[in-house]
Amino acid sequence: xxxxxxxxxxxxxxxxxxxxxxxxxxxxxxxxxxxxxxxxxxxxxxxxxxxxxxxxxxxxxxxxxxxxxxxxxxxxxxxxxxxxxxxxxxxxxxxxxxxxxxxxxxxxxxxxxxxxxxxxxxxxxxxxxxxxxxxxxxxxxxxxxxxxxxxxxxxxxxxxxxxxxxxxxxxxxxxxxxxxxxxxxxxxxxxxxxxxxxxxxxxxxxxxxxxxxxxxxxxxxxxxxxxxxxxxxxxxxxxxxxxxxxxxxxxxxxxxxxxxxxxxxxxxxxxxxxxxxxxxxxxxxxxx
Amino acid sequence: xxxxxxxxxxxxxxxxxxxxxxxxxxxxxxxxxxxxxxxxxxxxxxxxxxxxxxxxxxxxxxxxxxxxxxxxxxxxxxxxxxxxxxxxxxxxxxxxxxxxxxxxxxxxxxxxxxxxxxxxxxxxxxxxxxxxxxxxxxxxxxxxxxxxxxxxxxxxxxxxxxxxxxxxxxxxxxxxxxxxxxxxxxxxxxxxxxxxxxxxxxxxxxxxxxxxxxxxxxxxxxxxxxxxxxxxxxxxxxxxxxxxxxxxxxxxxxxxxxxxxxxxxxxxxxxxxxxxxxxxxxxxxxxxxxxxxxxxxxxxxxxxxxxx
Numbered sequence: 001x002x003x004x005x006x007x008x009x010x011x012x013x014x015x016x017x018x019x020x021x022x023x024x025x026x027x028x029x030x031x032x033x034x035x036x037x038x039x040x041x042x043x044x045x046x047x048x049x050x051x052x053x054x055x056x057x058x059x060x061x062x063x064x065x066x067x068x069x070x071x072x073x074x075x076x077x078x079x080x081x082x083x084x085x086x087x088x089x090x091x092x093x094x095x096x097x098x099x100x101x102x103x104x105x106x107x108x109x110x111x112x113x114x115x116x117x118x119x120x121x122x123x124x125x126x127x128x129x130x131x132x133x134x135x136x137x138x139x140x141x142x143x144x145x146x147x148x149x150x151x152x153x154x155x156x157x158x159x160x161x162x163x164x165x166x167x168x169x170x171x172x173x174x175x176x177x178x179x180x181x182x183x184x185x186x187x188x189x190x191x192x193x194x195x196x197x198x199x200x201x202x203x204x205x206x207x208x209x210x211x212x213x214x215x216x217x218x219x220x221x222x223x224x225x226x227x228x229x230x231x232x233x234x235x236x237x238x239x240x241x242x243x244x245x246x247x248x249x250x251x252x253x254x255x256x257x258x259x260x261x262x263x264x265x266x267x268x269x270x271x272x273x274x275x276x277x278x279x280x281x282x283x284x285x286x287x288x
Numbered sequence: 289x290x291x292x293x294x295x296x297x298x299x300x301x302x303x304x305x306x307x308x309x310x311x312x313x314x315x316x317x318x319x320x321x322x323x324x325x326x327x328x329x330x331x332x333x334x335x336x337x338x339x340x341x342x343x344x345x346x347x348x349x350x351x352x353x354x355x356x357x358x359x360x361x362x363x364x365x366x367x368x369x370x371x372x373x374x375x376x377x378x379x380x381x382x383x384x385x386x387x388x389x390x391x392x393x394x395x396x397x398x399x400x401x402x403x404x405x406x407x408x409x410x411x412x413x414x415x416x417x418x419x420x421x422x423x424x425x426x427x428x429x430x431x432x433x434x435x436x437x438x439x440x441x442x443x444x445x446x447x448x449x450x451x452x453x454x455x456x457x458x459x460x461x462x463x464x465x466x467x468x469x470x471x472x473x474x475x476x477x478x479x480x481x482x483x484x485x486x487x488x489x490x491x492x493x494x495x496x497x498x499x500x501x502x503x504x505x506x507x508x509x510x511x512x513x514x515x516x517x518x519x520x521x522x523x524x525x526x527x528x529x530x531x532x533x534x535x536x537x538x539x540x541x542x543x544x545x546x547x548x549x550x551x552x553x554x555x556x557x558x559x560x561x562x563x564x565x566x567x568x569x570x571x572x573x574x575x576x577x578x579x580x581x582x583x584x585x586x587x588x589x590x591x592x593x594x595x596x
Contacts, residue, residue, distance in 0.1 A: 248341065
């Protein structure tokens with residue numbers, strides 16, 4: 001048997017040959033589709049560039065001064081990553097509150113979501129930066145000087161708090177949907193095993209809910225990278241601050257705004273790619 | 289206790305953080321605090337060249353006492369920055385900068401995030417409710433400009449009843465309407481019953497004046513440096529007589545500061561008077577504006593503001 005098998009080259013097996021041909025064909029079709037898509041992107045990018053070149057700008061200036069703006073990328077990413085982590089924590093608790101039957105938890109999360117989603121992020125930033133220290137002053141007069149220090153946040157801390165609170169409120173709905181998407185049988189099974197509510201959440205529900213939550217959180221992260229520009233009003237030298245203040249210096253507004261826009265765009269492209277990789281990883285267990 | 293509730297955990301974390309904070313060293317007032325710290329933390333928004341702008345590619349000073357979220361003196365440049373550096377030098381401390389947006393500075397209630405604003409802030413009544421002002425370190429003079437070909441106007445009072453252009457909601461408009469009040473200064477309105485011609489900005493008014501003598505406007509009232517730079521740009525206009533009033537630009541401290549800010553602003557006022565007396569400010573003004581805008585601020589009577 002072994003000898004006969006080895007003597008027959010794979011090409012001579014008609015079924016295998018047909019299968020390989022099909023695979024090759026499918027691969028070719030996919031390649032052609034990719035090339036077509038690439039051409040469309042290239043044409044669109046060329047049109048966009050041509051349009052931008054119609055602006056009365058000096059591309060050399062933009063190139064020469066992009067480095068100064070690039071030095072703000074770390075701050076933008078840092079603020080966004082820390083904020084999305086805190087926001088995820090807030091959103092988890094917010095969602096648990098919404099789903100809970102405890103009136104206090106329900107009330108707290110309901111009011112939180114309502115107030116934060118009902119007011120602009122910019123005004124929240126102002127309140128946290130300007131308003132909180134004034135509450136701290138009152139506490140100090142009441143005899144709690146340490147609390148006063150906590151209420152007086154630096155620029156970056158205030159920005160992170162505002163972004164976290166804001167995105168936490170929006171992400172509460174994402175987390176709620178994720179938690180609810182896990183089948184009811186899972187809750188019952190965990191309860192039957194005698195798990196406490198925390199154990200149930202940590203070991204059974206969250207691992208399944210995370211897979212549903214992750215893509216939307218990635219979306220929020222991409223949006224947050226741009227909203228983090230608001231911390232520039234408190235004087236944090238991130239991408240927007242650097243671009244804007246440099247523009248003021250030499251009156252090159254369009255140039256520097258364009259530089260900032262391109263940097264944000266590249267950040268978004270990279271984030272989207274990371275997000276799709278994470279999604280694939282999360283989906284492993286469910287693939288056939 | 290088998291498990292901790294999350295609320296309790298957060299509370300414990302807060303208590304831990306508060307417990308770890310070192311007790312604040314008691315300094316009697318803001319000036320003492322600044323001298324003890326060895327740094328003067330100054331707010332400036334580098335959005336207003338030539339007062340304040342950032343320096344591209346500057347490295348942080350090597351052995352600075354400034355905190356990590358503050359900027360060292362070489363990372364910024366401009367007239368305000370030079371004045372600040374000199375004030376700090378004469379105080380015997382290092383100048384460190386923070387760069388919040390302008391409206392956060394004039395809002396007051398700085399929560400001791402910075403000590404002082406040295407940012408070309410005009411002294412006005414509403415701002416005096418939140419801030420204490422120092423001796424002004426320079427001025428924005430307001431002057432009339434007429435077309436270069438005009439020979440009939442000799443002095444500002446000759447413009448009574450004429451068509452005068454200005455930017456809307458500026459001090460120039462209030463002056464012409466006779467409702468301008470400048471804290472600490474008394475002046476008389478020398479132009480009677482002008483025909484008011486408001487513009488979006490002073491620059492459009494100057495453009496219209498440049499069309500020809502009396503074509504659309506007989507004169508424009510604007511900042512002397514604005515007119516001077518228009519002339520430098522080739523507009524056929526000239527200044528008519530001396531400035532008619534001055535706006536005073538000063539340093540400011542937060543009235544709601546944690547420690548008494550009055551000794552600090554008094555000390556800074558003293559230093560600014562010295563810098564007027566020895567010509568430092570006039571020289572810096574020449575360097576950045578090509579005009580001596582500083583000297584008229586030397587005679588300003590700070591006590592007339594009755595701030596303390």
